[in-house]
Amino acid sequence: MNTGATASTVVAVDLMGGDQAPDAPIQGCIAALEKGVSILALGDAGALARLRSHGDYPNLKTMECSEVITQDDPPVMAIRRKQDSTIVRGLSAVKAGQAGAFVSAGSTGALVAGGALIVRRAKGIDRPCLGMVLPSRNKRGRGVLFVDLGASSDVRPETLVEFGLMGKIYAERVLGWDDPRVALLNIGTEKQKGSMIARKAYTLMENAPLNFVGNIEARDVFFGKADVVVTDGFTGNVFLKTCEGTVLFQLEAIKEGVHHSGIMSKLGALLMKPVFRKVHETLDYSAYGGAPLLGLEGCVVKCHGSSDGRAIANGIGQALKFVSNDVAAIISETIAQIHEQNA
Numbered sequence: 001m002n003t004g005a006t007a008s009t010v011v012a013v014d015l016m017g018g019d020q021a022p023d024a025p026i027q028g029c030i031a032a033l034e035k036g037v038s039i040l041a042l043g044d045a046g047a048l049a050r051l052r053s054h055g056d057y058p059n060l061k062t063m064e065c066s067e068v069i070t071q072d073d074p075p076v077m078a079i080r081r082k083q084d085s086t087i088v089r090g091l092s093a094v095k096a097g098q099a100g101a102f103v104s105a106g107s108t109g110a111l112v113a114g115g116a117l118i119v120r121r122a123k124g125i126d127r128p129c130l131g132m133v134l135p136s137r138n139k140r141g142r143g144v145l146f147v148d149l150g151a152s153s154d155v156r157p158e159t160l161v162e163f164g165l166m167g168k169i170y171a172e173r174v175l176g177w178d179d180p181r182v183a184l185l186n187i188g189t190e191k192q193k194g195s196m197i198a199r200k201a202y203t204l205m206e207n208a209p210l211n212f213v214g215n216i217e218a219r220d221v222f223f224g225k226a227d228v229v230v231t232d233g234f235t236g237n238v239f240l241k242t243c244e245g246t247v248l249f250q251l252e253a254i255k256e257g258v259h260h261s262g263i264m265s266k267l268g269a270l271l272m273k274p275v276f277r278k279v280h281e282t283l284d285y286s287a288y289g290g291a292p293l294l295g296l297e298g299c300v301v302k303c304h305g306s307s308d309g310r311a312i313a314n315g316i317g318q319a320l321k322f323v324s325n326d327v328a329a330i331i332s333e334t335i336a337q338i339h340e341q342n343a
Contacts, residue, residue, distance in 0.1 A: 028312025
């Protein structure tokens with residue numbers, strides 16, 4: 001480890017999580033190591049050997065683990081039974097102060113459950129939430145931070161307000177967005193629209209220290225009408241998976257249409273290839289790295305399951321900004337102050 005590096009500046013990385021493990025996490029670690037980042041890599045003997053074969057990095061420490069939590073494992077049961085898994089030991093490293101953050105492309109359910117059970121929720125936080133930056137036609141040059149993507153399905157109106165506050169703090173401190181506009185996902189823009197929970201949350205958000213711009217419909221999320229969009233984890237996960245499926249369907253439909261068309265259509269598609277590539281880059285989640293699990297006592301970043309090395313490296317960079325800006329403590333202090341004012 002680099003001389004002068006403290007535990008808070010060490011990022012623990014799961015080499016065994018994700019569709020491209022261990023190759024993608026190894027590539028991400030190497031990119032971070034070459035920039036001087038202190039890494040604690042967790043994986044089996046083979047993965048750790050492959051990482052070490054790329055060079056003798058003084059800022060690298062390793063932790064051999066004999067178990068892996070898969071997507072098929074029941075999250076809570078896996079956290080309790082697979083004590084030598086990369087996820088449990090990575091989260092435990094954060095809790096014990098051996099690392100300032102943990103980055104993984106592994107099981108979302110296990111990371112959420114383990115985050116709450118091991119790292120623990122921050123004081124005053126009702127439930128944690130997962131936030132991810134999605135593409136947006138934003139005149140400010142930003143994407144849109146969407147929370148929650150699946151960490152907490154059952155919420156109260158007060159929980160949604162907390163999600164908005166946590167999203168605001170993360171957008172300001174990590175993403176560098178000044179005065180982010182916060183909106184509530186709903187079935188209409190009118191104040192009285194939606195469920196009882198949504199209507200109550202609207203009223204609470206109006207009175208919270210947020211730049212609250214009201215309700216937003218799903219079709220408007222990508223068009224720059226808000227910087228932070230808030231909803232419950234069930235709705236957010238359905239929204240995200242629907243978007244992913246729609247994009248994949250459209251791309252496949254275009255490919256199939258070109259394949260069965262004449263020579264002129266194929267030439268046209270060839271000429272349009274740079275445009276398609278630019279659109280693909282706009283939709284590329286790897287630019288931001290991953291989804292932070294907000295509302296914990298420490299930093300946990302969940303990278304997409306299909307993350308490549310670039311996405312993992314950006315997730316590591318994201319985690320460092322989170323830690324260096326003391327986001328977890330600021331979230332806890334902000335929520336505590338609001339609870340005191342409302343007491």
